[in-house]
Amino acid sequence: MKIEIKNLDYRIGKKQLLNNISMEFSGKRMIGLLGPNGSGKTTLLRHLYRELPSKGAVCVDGQDIADCNRRALAQKIAVMAQRMSQTDSGLTVSDIVQMGRYPYKGLLEQYDEQDERMVEEALARTGLTELRHRRLGTMSGGEVQRAMIAKCFVQDPEVIILDEPTNHLDIKYKLELMQLLTDYDGLVILTLHDLDLAARYCDYLYILKDGSLCAEGKPAEVLTEELLEQVFEVHFHVMRDGDQIYLNIG
Secondary structure, three states, rough: OOEEEEEEEEEEEEEEEEEEEEEEEEOOEEEEOOOOOOOOHHHHHHHHHHOOOOOOOEEEEEEHHHHHHHHHHHEEEEEEEEOOOHHHHOHHHHHHHHHHHHHHHHOOOOOHHHHHHHHHHHHHOOOHHHHOEEEHOOOOOOHHHHHHHHHHHHHHHOOEEEOOOOOOOOHHHHHHHHHHHHOOOOOOEOOOOOOOHHHHHHEEEEEEOOEEEEEEEEHHHHHHHHHHHHHOOOOEEEEOOEEEEEEEOO
């Protein structure tokens, strides 16, 4: 599957939120979008799953995303947003994970054995089998994140899009979540605030500031002291051990 962004501009009133953005995603990779608050990361993601209008600027396998059938698009792209809704908080883990099969079911069509098998596999994969009857509103942030990831897996997409999936998680849960995404057999596109996680897990990075693309490339290529200071307005000390990068502020 291939996603192309071509000269994407987006503004609200007089405020330019995205300025002439062009990117291309394909293959089994983890793509990280980095940048300070207000740089346009979340706005960009919302164009990729058609929450914001982007006629002529975003294509999925050569087709304008604005013309894509929503059900067919949901079979290709799964989305994990930043916040759990109030409605979701009353659902059990099994309920929320099973919702990943919605794009494949017709009106009033019942879940079958294959659906149930996929739910069981996703629960086991994310370590949630024993929590299947828990309501999301009673669970920790890390447990909720794992449930939402399991829902994405059950959707069986080619692409998973995540907006700040590690926010508010303890380091243990951050690492577990990133490893789950690393093991996923598809394309992962996510925004991150944690530059160390981006350096450790992402295959390719796009760095944004003020709605514009500042740099792109492999972590070792773009995570330089000069660029990081320019974008985040803080001095970083970058240490390298082979392909591994370690970042310290100051």
